[in-house]
Amino acid sequence: MSHSNSDTPMIELVGVSKLYGQVIGNNDLNLKIAPGAYGLVGPNGSGKTTFINLLVGQLRPTLGSVRIFGKDPWVDRKLLRRIGLCPATDVLYPNVSAAEWVAYQVRLHGFSRSESRRLSTEALDFVGMSDAMKRPMGTYSLGMRQRTKIAQAIAHNPDLLILDEPYNGLDPVGRYKMTQLLKQWTHEGRSVLFASHVLHEIEAVTSSFLLIHGGRLLASGTADEIEQILADTPQEVSLTGPDVDRLVHRLADAPWVQSMQLTEERTKLKVALRDPTKMYSQLARWISEDGLRIHQFQTAEGDLTALFESLLRHHRGEL
Template identity: 30%
Template sequence: MTSLLRAEGLTKRYGQVIALNSVDFEVNEGVTGLLGPNGAGKSTAIKLFLGLLTPTAGTAEVMGRSTYRTVEARTRLGYMPEHNCLPRTGSASEFLTHMAQVSGLPPVQARTRAADVLRHIGLAEERYRSLGEYSTGMKQRVKLAQALVHDPVLVLLDEPTAGMDPAGREEMQDLINRTNREFGISIVLSSHLMGDVERTCDRIIVLEGGEVVEQGEVAQLTRETETVILEVDDRRDELAAALDEAGLPAAVQGAELVIEMTADEQYDLIRDALVKVGARLRRLSPRRRQLTDIFRSVDA
């Protein structure tokens, strides 16, 4: 099966500056997060896949074709930029119909697709209002709609929740999940917001200094660790002392005790210590690795 995106030895230099340095990765169906700090090479990678830049070396292929060699390869590709990209005049319906035609759809089908997509993203009622009157959240939806109007196989979303309030972010995250799960469209999401990535992505690729430093399934990267978090309502310090006495040192982190486990039998020691000091247990759970930890380890 051909990958949706494939970078092989992908390099991009701007004079002496190396934006991407011989990067290799593949993107298949699902939602993939492209993570990294500013200057990591995320935007350069997206531009290379969109065919807006030519690689210095290596290849950037979309569904087996190079978009910088043939623009026809963009027919099944959608893109939602981070910056504003909507005209100030005209309605959403008119704009989407036009963008569908620019993607190659005949006029009648373009009009039907525009109406359908606007209904799916929840703007059916407002489709004839002027875009200039739309709120930030509605504009983000129209930006997503124009990326979907020609029914692409893959959509590249650049910081899709940028500038949105928490409620708007949540709605956009739901819309991204629906786009993949209900519409069957694969997504590559560029973001620096861990919450967005954890809530929407199946897989991530972490870029740093123009190189891939980590990639894999989100579930695998955020798997449970051997560390246990213990939270009690009272007698925290006595419990820590009791655990220490039982040969299970616990580090105090705020209201929690953090214990590095080496064997399942150690859970019995925790139970005994709790009984011994009479502390009321609020929470006992294994710690999950956070995506922010990946960034910390990359920075280190």
């Protein structure tokens, strides 16, 4: 029975593991997602690059099957025309101009020489490299090289754009421009999967996440769904100030406190909470009643490691 394209998942992994000798790069990945924009989130070294290399057919799974638009990327090399990859590694062709390099990459997809040049120019315009594209890449800043890599990934108009840590090494202006560029790409109805270890950079582009840690896919869903998982998870907060140690006795009896840790210099207190809302409502009262000097109250939400630790505990059934 033939499926129409809309029914075919964009990415489908069934029982995929990739072993490097004794080391597991990815372990038992199962995933089925429709076209759209997704952030692949995980701490560095979590298996994001292995996962991407499996998708683009640069690696073959040791076990299981990978399908992109219903086809096997390891076997079907024509599939690469539908995928654009911006790898994490830097581009090192100091004497070649961006225009030449991008045109050459497009040519590899089977386009004619003149078509390749036209597509190269269009893509470099799109990423804001028009002025510098004839200069040798050795003269470029890191941000310019990063934009050139993206131009190479989008020049052949792929259906799916895959980016590995596209924000690496960019300054704040470069980061803003990168976000705008990815938003524009998704607004045009195209699909993107981009790996990052910074949650808020992904949230600026899409609310759909795939969480990867230790080579395993822990969860996929929207930011809200993942926050819901976290709402049932002990949250860590830290308080800083000269009087934090005077909070210890207040917190000691609270049923919603799971654990506490005071630093040696007694100016920082870390608290794991079962119900953060209870803490928020009590804290202000305690500070005013006891006249405490507390300068900073921080949740660990921005800290991805905490997020993953709690998801892992979920995953192992410890919560």
